[in-house]
Amino acid sequence: MTGLVLLAALLALGLALRAPGRIVLSMLGLLWAGIVLVHLLLPEGNPLRATLGGSLTGWLALGVVAVLVLAYRAMLRALRARAITPPARAEGTFSEAELDRYARHILLREVGGPGQRKLKAAKVLVVGAGGLGSPVLLYLAAAGVGTIGIVDDDAVSSSNLQRQVLHRDADIGKPKVFSAEAALTALNPFIEIRPYNRRLTEENAAGLIADYDLVIDGCDNFETRHLVNRACVEAGKPLLSGAITQWEGQLSLYDPARGAPCLACVFPVIPAAGLAPSCAEAGVMGALPGIVGAMMAAEAIKEITGAGATLRGRLVIHDALWGESRQIAVKRDPACKICGAIH
Secondary structure (H helix, E strand, C coil): HHHHHHHHHHHHHHCCCCCCHHHHHHHHHHHHHHHHHHHCCCCCHHHHHHHHCCCCCHHHHHHHHHHHHHHHHHHHHHHHHHHHHHCCCCCCCCCCCHHHHHHHHHCCCCHHHHHHHHHHHEEEEEEECCEEEHHHHHHHHHHHHCEEEEECEECCCCHHCCCCCEEEEECCCCCCCHHHHHHHHHHHCEEEEEEEEECCCCHHHHHHCCCCCCECCCCCCCHHHHHHHHHHHHHHCEEEEEEEEEEEEEEEECCCCCCCCHHHHCCCCCCCCCCCHHHHHCCCCCCHHHHHHHHHHHHHHHHCCCCCCCCCCCCEEEEEECCCEEEEEEECCCCCCCCCCCC
16 A cells, blocks of 8 residues: 555654654645545546545544544643642742752751741841842842842932942942842842832821831931831831941831830930931941941841840840940830830
8 A cells, every 4th residue: 555655764764864743744634635545536536546545434544543543642740740840839938959059058957947938038128229238138048048128219320339248339229128138039049039219208107017017227318217117117127227327337126016125215316417327427437337237137036036145135236447346235114205205
């Protein structure tokens, strides 16, 4: 039967040339369709029909058998793929890449797997993506904090780059939150970054803070710092706040809902203009934000995982010029206008 010989020859040629399977099958299908068409159009006894051999019924049956075989093979491939595809990871579990990434944390007795899962589930809002915000954000992202929000309305400038290590020269002119988002996503693609390119105000503070477990204040002015404190007190959220100037920095965890003072208990009055100059006015040593910011990130990790003793009720002051750190015990002020009503 010449028709079958042609099919076999075409198949052998495809195998010899190592042609893709779909191309060989397409050519075989076209040849089969041509043979069927000849049997449909030409009358019985036609020499071409006789040369190709077989009958219309036989060729149709061959096509049906071929389709069934191909369908069966496709079904087997689908079943095999389903068998070897790993099941979707449950929420809070880690991929192999994440386990390798966070291995040094997991080895710590105080963190371990449960602590790393807490970091993955945590939502932290960072106010300010500048000097303090840069190291805080980098270390929180590297640590695997699952959701990080960033609030800042400023753009990257050349004068920032002496200390704001999150940003690059190519980012000059770009909103800091978007520069930060790109850098943090490049550092750790397993976390979610939420940029808020806006200034924190009385109108939006409560709505922004409501979705987060911990708020970290790294802003550069007293008005915003006190605004963040008021919003955190109202929401019952812990506030980790830091500040720097020249060679000195400080940090504490303010949380009146859990017995610690709020920021207004310790610093009840916003200094008059000129009494507490900003970094732009007084200058700042470039590495100081890195020192204090890294301490803030460590405190955030401890707060989330429950490791060690946090800075509730303690104010840490670091003097980089003389290489000294000291702690001051701080207590709630029952007469505080911000948190005094909390019992």
